[in-house]
Amino acid sequence: MDFLSKVSSKAGETIQTIKDSDITKKAKNYAEIPGLQVQIGKAEAAIKKAYEEIGEAYFNAHVDDETTEYEDLFTLIKAKKELIGQLKSEIEDKKKGDNSVEAEEGSVKSEKVCPICNHSMPEEAAFCSVCGHQF
Ligand SMILES: [Zn+2]
Numbered sequence: 001m002d003f004l005s006k007v008s009s010k011a012g013e014t015i016q017t018i019k020d021s022d023i024t025k026k027a028k029n030y031a032e033i034p035g036l037q038v039q040i041g042k043a044e045a046a047i048k049k050a051y052e053e054i055g056e057a058y059f060n061a062h063v064d065d066e067t068t069e070y071e072d073l074f075t076l077i078k079a080k081k082e083l084i085g086q087l088k089s090e091i092e093d094k095k096k097g098d099n100s101v102e103a104e105e106g107s108v109k110s111e112k113v114c115p116i117c118n119h120s121m122p123e124e125a126a127f128c129s130v131c132g133h134q135f
Contacts, residue, residue: 059077062068111120112135114128127134 059074063074063078068074110123112123112125113120114131114133114135116133117128117131119128119130121128121135125135
């Protein structure tokens with residue numbers, strides 16, 4: 001009886017040991033997955049960048065063609081490039097702080113802004129009618 005229980009206990013330990021190392025191995029394998037996923041992501045990003053370069057080269061090579069295989073995409077790129085150009089010049093205008101064009105377009109009457117209270121006054125006003133600042 002003693003021998004048998006010893007054997008079965010030993011057997012149990014062995015099974016337990018196998019299970020433990022199995023779990024450890026599994027955990028180790030699982031721990032390696034994020035690293036592999038990062039590698040996949042990097043490889044995919046590299047492919048995407050290469051595709052982009054091919055696409056840009058194709059676009060530049062065929063931009064003046066009358067018809068292309070990718071008419072809609074060419075139209076989209078051209079439209080977006082034009083939009084970017086407009087937005088960039090808008091940014092430049094804002095950097096300059098040049099609102100004179102807008103003011104001229106917006107109203108026939110020219111206005112100035114009081115530096116003290118920021119209220120708009122007619123260009124010809126000598127004093128701010130809100131705070132009394134002398135222009
Ligand atoms: Zn004022």
